[in-house]
Amino acid sequence: MRKRIFGLVICTALLAGCKGSEKDAKARLDNAKTLYERNELMAAKSEIDSIRFYHPKEAGVLREALALMRQVEYKEAERNILFCDSLLPIRQEEVATMSKAFVFEKDPKYEEIGNYIWKQQTLERNVERSYIRCGVNEKGEMYLASVYFGSTPINHTGIKVSTKDGLFAETVSIPYDGGVNYRFKDLENTSEIVNYKGENGMDAVKFIYSNAKERIKVDYTGGKPFSIYMDDAGKRAVVATYELASILSDVENLTNEREKAIKKKAYLDEKLGQ
Numbered sequence: 001m002r003k004r005i006f007g008l009v010i011c012t013a014l015l016a017g018c019k020g021s022e023k024d025a026k027a028r029l030d031n032a033k034t035l036y037e038r039n040e041l042m043a044a045k046s047e048i049d050s051i052r053f054y055h056p057k058e059a060g061v062l063r064e065a066l067a068l069m070r071q072v073e074y075k076e077a078e079r080n081i082l083f084c085d086s087l088l089p090i091r092q093e094e095v096a097t098m099s100k101a102f103v104f105e106k107d108p109k110y111e112e113i114g115n116y117i118w119k120q121q122t123l124e125r126n127v128e129r130s131y132i133r134c135g136v137n138e139k140g141e142m143y144l145a146s147v148y149f150g151s152t153p154i155n156h157t158g159i160k161v162s163t164k165d166g167l168f169a170e171t172v173s174i175p176y177d178g179g180v181n182y183r184f185k186d187l188e189n190t191s192e193i194v195n196y197k198g199e200n201g202m203d204a205v206k207f208i209y210s211n212a213k214e215r216i217k218v219d220y221t222g223g224k225p226f227s228i229y230m231d232d233a234g235k236r237a238v239v240a241t242y243e244l245a246s247i248l249s250d251v252e253n254l255t256n257e258r259e260k261a262i263k264k265k266a267y268l269d270e271k272l273g274q
Contacts, residue, residue, distance in 0.1 A: 025055035029065055036072055041079070044072050070268050077265040084258035091251045098244045113137045116244060118237035128189070130228050132159070132218060134205070134241045140249030142241060144171065144201035146220060148192040156192060157181060157222030161204050161230075163214045169207035172200040173222055208238045 028051045035044035051058070051065045103122055106114030117135045126133070126147070133145040146159045157175055162168035174181045174194050181194045196204070208216060212235045220226040 021055055022058055022061065025051050025058040025061040028054075029061055029068070032065070032068055036068065036075070039075070041072050041076050045069065048072070067272075070271055074265060074268040074272065077261040077268065080261040081258055081265070084254045084261070088251065088254050088258070091247055091254065094247050095244070095251060098240070098247065101240060102244065113139060116241070116248075118240055120233050121237050130226075132208075132230060132234050132238070133193075134238050136241050136245040136248060138248065139252045140245050140247075141198050142202070142205060142245040143195055143197045144205055144238075145193055145195045146171075146218070148220060148226065149189060150226075151189055153183065153190045153223075154192065154220055154226045155183075155223035156194060156220035156226065158194065158196075158220075159204060160219040160221050161207050162217050162219070163211050164217075167207075167211070169203040170221070171196040171204045174200065205238060205242055208235060209242045212236070212239050 028047055032044045032047035032051070035041075035047060048065045048069050051061060055061065099116055101119060102116040103119055104114055104116055115135045115137050121133055121135075128149050130148045130150065133147055134143065135145075136142045144159075146156065148154055148156060155176070158171045158173040160168055160170045174196065176183070180197070181192075183190065183192045185191075208230070216230045216235065218228050218230060
């Protein structure tokens with residue numbers, strides 16, 4: 001008799017627990033719906049996730065929660081597309097204005113992505129001299145390059161930029177490979193060009209950008225000692241290129257986000273039967 005009573009108590013407790021769990025899950029779902037209607041999409045997603053976490057066995061509520069999550073993500077995708085559509089034309093207009101000070105270089109036979117070069121830094125204007133060159137591709141990835149011209153090789157692999165107060169920044173060291181770091185002789189002179197793409201040169205780029213009004217010394221590192229001071233034109237080139245790179249990067253990110261949102265919206269269209 002006692003065993004039967006004990007069993008009934010356990011069953012009653014379990015049923016009560018199940019009903020309590022279902023009630024709490026539905027309350028969370030109702031709250032998520034309210035948040036969705038208020039366009040508080042991140043909060044709605046968080047509440048739906050809490051249902052999955054706390055009530056993984058409430059199959060009926062979970063099905064409704066999944067449907068609601070898709071509606072939330074659909075509205076989120078629509079919002080992202082609208083945001084990108086509103087901001088992209090502004091950024092693209094800024095690129096059109098700023099790029100007038102640059103030359104756009106692209107060989108369709110060999111290059112899928114072109115590069116913007118500050119007009120005063122084109123190769124034909126900078127023959128037979130040591131200087132710091134820079135540019136940015138269409139996707140907003142900036143590069144720095146150290147160019148050496150002299151009678152004897154120095155075999156450098158990087159640069160260090162510094163100001164008289166002792167502050168400095170360095171590029172990543174790029175070993176000689178005949179490509180990103182390459183050298184050649186012309187008659188009695190040697191030319192060396194080391195390219196620092198993206199993060200490999202970004203510390204130096206930001207240093208030059210922040211200290212453009214200061215006298216900046218450039219030490220060529222990794223080989224024989226050699227140094228120059230950046231002229232004003234070289235510093236202006238880095239500043240202008242860095243600013244253009246920031247806007248091009250925004251355009252690239254906004255374009256990618258828009259494409260992702262469009263694909264997500266199409267996927268959800270199918271799932272929601274719209």
